[in-house]
Amino acid sequence: MQRRTKTARTTARRMLRAAAAAAAALSLAACGVTISPATPSPQAGGTTQTGPAPSSSGGSGIPVTTGTAGTAGPGSGTAGPASGSPSASPAAEPTAAQWKTYTDPGRTVSFDLPADWITQQVPGQSGKGLRVEVRDSQGDVVATLQTHMSRLGGACQPKSARPYTVLASIPLQIPSNNTAAAAVAPRYVYRVIRGATHFYASYGITDQTAGADGKACLVYNTVRSDTLGIYMFGDVLQFTSALDGSAGLRAFATIADAQAYMRTSGYLNVQRMVTSLTSLG
Numbered sequence: 001m002q003r004r005t006k007t008a009r010t011t012a013r014r015m016l017r018a019a020a021a022a023a024a025a026l027s028l029a030a031c032g033v034t035i036s037p038a039t040p041s042p043q044a045g046g047t048t049q050t051g052p053a054p055s056s057s058g059g060s061g062i063p064v065t066t067g068t069a070g071t072a073g074p075g076s077g078t079a080g081p082a083s084g085s086p087s088a089s090p091a092a093e094p095t096a097a098q099w100k101t102y103t104d105p106g107r108t109v110s111f112d113l114p115a116d117w118i119t120q121q122v123p124g125q126s127g128k129g130l131r132v133e134v135r136d137s138q139g140d141v142v143a144t145l146q147t148h149m150s151r152l153g154g155a156c157q158p159k160s161a162r163p164y165t166v167l168a169s170i171p172l173q174i175p176s177n178n179t180a181a182a183a184v185a186p187r188y189v190y191r192v193i194r195g196a197t198h199f200y201a202s203y204g205i206t207d208q209t210a211g212a213d214g215k216a217c218l219v220y221n222t223v224r225s226d227t228l229g230i231y232m233f234g235d236v237l238q239f240t241s242a243l244d245g246s247a248g249l250r251a252f253a254t255i256a257d258a259q260a261y262m263r264t265s266g267y268l269n270v271q272r273m274v275t276s277l278t279s280l281g
Helices: 002-030 255-261 265-275
Strands: 099-103 109-114 118-122 131-135 141-149 162-171 183-194 199-208 218-220 223-225 229-234 238-240 250-252
Touching: 109 141, 109 265, 141 265, 162 255, 162 265, 183 265, 199 218, 199 223, 199 255, 199 265, 250 255
Parallel strands: none
Antiparallel strands: 099 109, 118 131, 131 141, 141 229, 162 183, 183 199, 199 229, 199 250, 218 238, 223 229
C-alpha cells in the first residue's frame, strides 16, 4: 500500500512537470519564438567560418585579386574574380563603323585600322626597318609598328620580378622563329603588372612568356622572324617591374578597372587593328 502511494506521487510530479513544459512552449510560441533542435558541431578536422572571408593586399596597399575578362595566356597563372567587379558585366562599346587597310610602301606588312585614324611613317633603326605610328582621331599615338629592330638590351635581377596577369591572349598568324625556352606561338596579349600603388597595363604582340611563376621583370612586346627581324606592334616596346611603372603604360587602381577598359571602343579598336596584322613577305 505504501509503495503504491509513493508511485502515485512520482507519477503526479511527472505529469505536473510535463504540463509546465507544455505551457512554457505555448507561451514562447505565442511570442513568436521557435525552439529548434541543437545543431551538431562540425566533425573533427573540419572548419566553420562565418562572416566575410579575409582579403589580402600583400602589404602593397593595392588589391592582389586577378580578373577573368579575356583569356589567360602563357605564364598568366590562374585568374579569379576581380575585386569589386559587378555580377553582370556591362556590354562592350561598339568598334569603329568604317575601317581601312594600311600597307607599307615596301609591301612587307598590312593591317586594318579605323577610317578616321592616321598612320605616319618615321625613320626606323636601320635602312631596312619600317616604323609606323598609328594615331587615333584625337591625334594620340595608340600603337607603333616597327620591324628589323636591334640593340634591345636590358636586364634585371630575378628578385625584382613582380606579379603580372594576362587578361587577353589571341593567337596570330604572323611569322615567328623564336626557339628560346620560353617561346610560344605568336599572339596578341593584353597584360597588367603590379606596381606599388597601381596596376600598369600594356598590349602588343609577343612570342615569348613574360616570366616564370606568374612574375615578370623585363617584358618585351616583340616577335622574332627571318622575314621581319625583331618586330613589334603595340603601345610600348617593353615594360618593367618598376614600382612606378614604365613610360607609356596605362595605370589602373585595380585589375577590375583594367578589365573595364577592355570593353571600351578605344581598346577594342586597338585589339582589332593589331590582330589584323599580316606579313606580306
